[in-house]
Amino acid sequence: MDESAQAINAFLVEVFGEILRTEERCLAAGPSNDLSLTELHVIEAVAACCREGRNSAAQVAQRLRVTAGTLTTAVNLLVRKGYLLRRQDERDRRVKRLELTERGRAADARHAAFHAEMVREILRRLTPEEASALARGLEGAARFFREKYAAALPAKNSENKGEQSL
Numbered sequence: 832m833d834e835s836a837q838a839i840n841a842f843l844v845e846v847f848g849e850i851l852r853t854e855e856r857c858l859a860a861g862p863s864n865d866l867s868l869t870e871l872h873v874i875e876a877v878a879a880c881c882r883e884g885r886n887s888a889a890q891v892a893q894r895l896r897v898t899a900g901t902l903t904t905a906v907n908l909l910v911r912k913g914y915l916l917r918r919q920d921e922r923d924r925r926v927k928r929l930e931l932t933e934r935g936r937a938a939d940a941r942h943a944a945f946h947a948e949m950v951r952e953i954l955r956r957l958t959p960e961e962a963s964a965l966a967r968g969l970e971g972a973a974r975f976f977r978e979k980y981a982a983a984l985p986a987k988n989s990e991n992k993g994e995q996s997l
Contacts, residue, residue, distance in 0.1 A: 863938040877891055877915060915935055
């Protein structure tokens with residue numbers, strides 16, 4: 832493996848893992864220490880779907896690439912913990928809408944601040960040219976994962992094909 836390949840492999844294996852461990856430590860030390868990282872990512876997805884006006888349980892499950900049943904388990908726990916609300920849609924009572932509580936919005940804001948600080952600190956150490964090259968490289972990596980593993984992700988309106996667990 833050449834030097835570039837080794838650096839990329841180290842990033843994918845070591846740095847990605849370190850980011851997750853750091854995120855977990857920050858979460859455990861903060862006011863939302865009753866949340867798992869997975870639960871925090873569900874909150875993040877609900878927040879994003881709410882901003883887009885696409886916050887039905889089915890739409891959140893689709894964003895997370897999990898089945899509605901898998902999402903229901905996580906949502907039930909987050910409702911009990913006080914981070915989410917589940918409401919019936921006013922126009923179609925079969926549809927359940929997910930919303931953040933004040934506690935959920937605060938957890939999402941802290942999580943967004945963590946990511947913003949991480950990006951800011953990385954960019955502070957790079958020249959504008961290096962930052963641009965990194966952004967292009969990461970987009971290429973993201974495109975690879977989307978294309979390579981798209982078949983492993985659940986299709987729209989599919990219950991079990993390639994579902995990921997939360």
